[in-house]
Amino acid sequence: MTKLSVNINKIATLRNSRGGNVPNVVAAALSCERFGAQGITVHPRPDERHIRYQDVYDLKAEISTEFNIEGNCQEQKFIDLVITNRPTQVTLVPDERNQMTSNHGWDTIKHREYLRDMVKLFQDAGIRVSIFVDPIEEMVEAAAETGTDRIELYTEAYAAAFGYDDAAAIAPYFKAAKKAQQVGLGLNAGHDLDLNNLAYFNQHIPDLLEVSIGHALVADALYLGLEETIKRYLAALKA
Template structure:
């Protein structure tokens, strides 16, 4: 079964919009785990516009499933991850002013940099994953960095699938097959939803984990958080 990791950034965004501590991100993380989620994902950014660096520390003792921290490995982020030691760190090349992640790594161009970063995280017992576009050359490049896993960037899939183009899955399937052959674990995330998750999962061999936040939170406004988590779990079986 593919694991569901719930990205709780949007809960932090809602909290920050009014100040105070409502909704409480730690309680939300505890609740989604209680409802069956197998992981919690956060993506702290330098301006702390949603997840704050203090949240990262506060969540550590409460995440008893998999704790996944995403981000661009600038020094401040690396220091944070090395201190907290989550289950997994997902490296994402987002600019400081990016609204959300919008591209995968060029694993060939940035090979040496990624090797250094990954070696440091792995030396501290932290599983590593690289956010990548569905490109076979980038998968081979990821293997050369020493990463444990890749995370397939699924925005293009989600957009095209919503337009009725199911053939968009082909490069993702090919990349997953190559990654598995190279000994890389496969994760996926970005714009996955209740509408597309089952189709995606059924066509991605060896899919270990999906990280879903924006859609899951939006769907929960209508259907309820516990119900939505369980709907995802059923579709991922």
């Protein structure tokens, strides 16, 4: 079964909007685990507008499932945070400093040598590495040449097209997934996956190991409750 890693950034956004510690991100993460999520994802940014660096330390001390830290490895503070906390996985994302949310994958051809160095740095610390990429076969192939363990397919384009021409929407992701198989990469996916499009994606992408879902899942929890929401996302991954 494809694992569900819950991105709790939006929980932190809500907390930060009022100050204090309500809602508590550690308590939310532990609830996600208790309700069946197999992992917790955070994406700290330099301005700490949602997840704070201290949250990472607090979460590392408490959660028992897989811990995935996403972020820009061009920030030394991010590198230090990951090396110190040694999560299960680090996902390398090419964010700009003022970027609202992730909106593209790495050019793994242009940045192959740099990424190779970063992959080795984290792997030497015992951390599994995933590189955020667009669903382009050449980028997948070049990612394999960095020595990374996995890639994460950026799924916004699929989500935007889903419901209009589902076969066309999934086609580049299927090709990218097959290429990942061929070059020996593990496969993750994330961004704008939700209860409407997740089951179809999971059914049509071979050997999908993990999805990371935050914004849609937290929004659904406002209507359905967190436990019921996680139950429905897990069901979509079993369908």
